[in-house]
Amino acid sequence: MQSPTLLALPIVIPLLAGALSLIYWRSRKAQRIIGVLGSSGLLIASGFLMEKIWREGTLVMHMGNWHAPFGIVLVGDMLAAFMVLMTGVSAVTTAFYALGSVSKQHEHFGFYPLMHLLLAGVNGAFLTGDVFNLYVWFEVMLVASFALLILGGERAQMEGAIKYVTLNLVSSAMFLSAIGLLYGLMGTLNMADIAMKIGELEDTAMITVVSMLFLMAFGIKAAAFPLFFWLPASYHTPRVAVSALFAGLLTKVGVYALFRFFTLIFPFEGTLSQSLMVWIAGLTMVTGVLGAAAQFEFRRILSFHIVSQIGYMLMGLALFTPLALAGGIYFIAHNIVAKSGLFLISGLVFRFKGSYELKELGGVYRQYPMLALLFLICAFSLAGLPPLSGFFAKFMVIRAGVEEYAWWLVATALAVGFMTLYSMVKIWAEVFWKEQEVCHIKPPRKFRGGTRMMYATVIMLAGLTIFMGLAMEPLFRICMMAAEQLMDTDGYIQAVLGVTP
């Protein structure tokens, strides 16, 4: 049996890069080179993986030649491949941005090894086809994120980290308990195997209990209502490169897990969990955007917007039609690009002006018009103006809502879109447009190499959000293919186990 080695590369490359940068922890230069090479290698490998899955359909790799359902499998379907590709994009931007922004002490403390470890965990979670293995990758990702979060050791970081660590550990404990109960019920932990056998089970009450536990666990990870409080309390505290990486990837892994579990394993349509998901999606959107409206600090506003955008993704899942799922998937990809871009811009503003507080900032447009333009692109994309990627993301989800006659959800999504625009305009007016208080004005700084590198990554992300809007046709086909694969659980089981249920 031909085994697709390509499938393991998105996990192995960051692991190797992490090990190498640990070995060379004394040399700053070596770590930077490994950081760039490793993340670029990841992006290239994920591009090839995507192309292969596009041509050949779902790929399966039985690790160590132990066949499913006994061994651990890696399963690459379109959704996983698309997510891995976006992880690659996120990795490259973070690595390049870090060249300019991460200080010497942080590199010495282990920024690069931790970044690679985080990427390995994220990719592992996307690609695995085994429930317990998913837990392991989640934990790999979490441990790396804990350490990245306190890089710098300021008081706010410590306070944020305690909340982040506690709530994530509680969520992990729930995840683990759910796995234990599921194993007790099914006697297997291979996702395809469970999906095949769960219909035969008579104890439906127990299945509901387990599915609710998973919903809670992933809901915390994904920062869905009402379990999102850790996110705005911690995401604005770490270094900007770290914030951007977190904002781009971590919550999306939770959303991905929800997409995977509630399409493949737990019967979703017309059940309690679906109507629950509708409420969760709507309330997540609303609370996130209202929280953002009350904030006057650049990164806190952005953090609350992560929460509200998660709502749109969950709306895609809650509606549960191919178009809605495709919209949700496209929304995840769009959000990774636009949100990372905005966080990186906030870092550049901080570098020039030395503050994140809206009322202390101002006059950026006059001094740095290029940065203002980049902000406008990313912000309009986030708010959903055409022809940027955010418009099509919202359009797909809302269109699916109209088709399903989910009027309340559609109305909420539209209203939240306007509120998002309001938030973005608020930032624009305060940071970029208004005159800064005279006493604080610093003269424009000369661009050093590092700043130029930071600029380049933001330009890349802004370009990507325009490109994703313009190249909608092929992307739409990719997302539809991913969504149809999600709906077609028999195809997944067939690919992994080689039997037709």
Add this chain to the structure above:
Amino acid sequence: MITLMSFLVGGLYAAAIYMIMRRSIVKLVIGLVLLSNAANLLIFTSAGMTREAPPLIPYGALAPEGAVADPLAQALILTAIVIGFGVLAFAVVLIHRAYEIVQADDMDQMKDTDT
């Protein structure tokens, strides 16, 4: 035996949640330790219990004789313990650093990042 274990697991969860609700950060970490142990014991219990039959295959045989304990559940627990160990070691370092910086062991004094 399973009934007894169920009560034990439930008790551990209750104790863990009680500890997590306390204001002291040290107690919070103790609560997290208890919580991860409770989850491990839950896996152990729900996988079924077989006494005095370790899952070892005799020399030369291809399968164990008779019913043996489920090795997969044990492997899961071992992995979970390893992960829990790593995470909790980190949590201890974290609260130590936090204590040095904040100079308090009280959640109520850590509200700067809340809004």
Add this chain to the structure above:
Amino acid sequence: MNSLSLVLRTTGYFLLPLLLIFSVFLLLRGHDEPGGGFIAGLVAAAAVCLHLFFTDVPSTRKLIHIDPRDLLGWGLFLATVSGVPGVFMGDAFFTSQWVELTLPILGETKLGTPLLFDIGVYAVVIGTVLTIVLSLAEAEE
């Protein structure tokens, strides 16, 4: 840390080499029998921690010679690389590859990639535990 207990110090110097040898024994034993890299690594790390109890951080650092972070890096590298040979033999990642050798003293010996993986895990465990313990102990002093 000052060494208060004479008993601990005296027995410690005896126990340290014994524990380290026992950890190597566990490491090499554990493919078909109970043992393995993780447990062996914990035993070795516990031995070094014991040394830390009755001396201080600088002398423990001197005892282990290399920085624990190096151990961590090399271990992770070795463990990841041990999955690669399988690919060149046309199998999936992490498929075990075995070589049978007749060595002068040991006789018939089977060597394989799982051993490499276990040694990697051994180094990772020692590296992780000692990095954490030593940094905590340094913060105390």
